Amino acid sequence: MKVIFLAHRIPFPPNKGDKIRAFNILRHLTKRHEVYLACLMDDESDLQFVPEIGQRVSRLVVDRIRPRMKKLLALRGLLRSRPITVGYFYSPGLQRQIDDIIDAVDIDAFVCSSSPMAEYLFRSRHANAKIRTAIKVMDLIDVDSCKWRQYAEQSPVWTSWIYRYEAKYLAEYEKRIARTFDHVLVVSEQEKSVFPGGADVPNLEAMSNGVDLEFFKPNRSESHAPSHPTLVFTGAMDYRPNIEGIRWFVESVFPRIQAAVPGVELLIVGSKPTPEVVRLGRLEGVVVTGFVEDVRVYLARASVCIVPLRVARGIQNKALEAMATGNAVVCTPQAHEGIRATPGKELVIAEGTDDFSAATIDLLLDPAKAGRLGMAARQCVEREYSWEDNLRLLDRILPVRSAAAWPTDPVLGLGRGAGAPGVRSA
Secondary structure: OEEEEEEOOOOOOOOOHHHHHHHHHHHHHHOOOEEEEEEEEOOHHHHHHHHHHHOOOOEEEEEEOOHHHHHHHHOOHHHHOOOHHHHHOOOHHHHHHHHHHHHHOOOOEEEEEOHHHHHHHHOOOOOOOHHHHOEEEEEEEOOHHHHHHHHHHOOOHHHHHHHHHHHHHHHHHHHHHHHHOOEEEEOOHHHHHOOOOOOOOOOEEEOOOOEOOOOOOOOOOOOOOOOOOEEEEEOOOOOHHHHHHHHHHHHHHHHHHHHHOOOOEEEEEOOOOOHHHHHHOOOOOEEEEEOOOOHHHHHOOOOEEEEOOOOOOOOOHHHHHHHHOOOOEEEOHHHHOOOOOOEOOOEEEOOHHHHHHHHHHHHHHOHHHHHHHHHHHHHHHHHHOEHHHHOHHHHHHOOOOOOOOOOOOOOOOOOOOOOOOOEEEO
């Protein structure tokens, strides 16, 4: 089939949640179909990866967006009762390029990654013709309207109003997507349950994430083994749930652990730490790494991995990757939601300061117990989180007519060869 895949961020490198899922879906599709990729880029550092991703698809069209300018322009949605995020990720330049592809190619299917990309189908000059008759698949990933509602509930009055606004109008937009698209996918059964209007939407299905089991595998060599008790948290450190979760942990939980486990160290590993995260690194026993080339080096140093998120949607890839590397994981109930793992056997769930500190201390003081938990965690991921197995749903939705070739280089390996496709700016 000829497929246009639309992503709100360039799906390479697969180094954060939405890009990991989009990358693996794209790789799955290109093995089976002729794929045209249309995406946005709001991080200038991603420009270097355009040639790499461009040589993997039949055609790549990219538009750069300027985050500060787009945020201001997106606020116009407030005057029109439209979701702000849809305005942020909409580019007339990318729209023209997508429509040009549809002019030239008989497209069989459209696959959108994240709700804002539906706008390119809704506003297309082909909306009532070629797009109407093609298969339309929306991968919502998470139900974002629910996330914004959670933000509103946990924010002060002077900011909660805008989160309530976004939750309301994005929920209406998600329902419009369900009425228009043939298939709507979310990452878990739990996400289905919070979809606007209820989980009984007939074209709503759960398609779980996976883990690259070869890339993320246990590595407990002597060179990586922790010389002292070490806690590790990984994630993009400009993402609000990560910031709030690690702040709560450092300020409320970590002092209790330090009192019980002398010499314990906390590594906060992730790109773009905000100033408030950087300040955490000034505290005794806390290290903020910023961007790292290979997160596996730090996972290999962990005595225990923590996922202390109190606002979370979907599936936490950070938890799956820690489990895949054979680490014991302590997480909140919110971070566990959507993960098919047995509490107490394959990970530990703890809520509140007392329980989270006690559970973490218990594992730090009993390395053998942590090791058994980590082994069970790896077995769980092998059983439940193969990308190939979990993405087979796409093969039912998009029947395979011919095979395409995807290079078999490592997940993060950067190939060379193809010239850079044109990149526009919006």
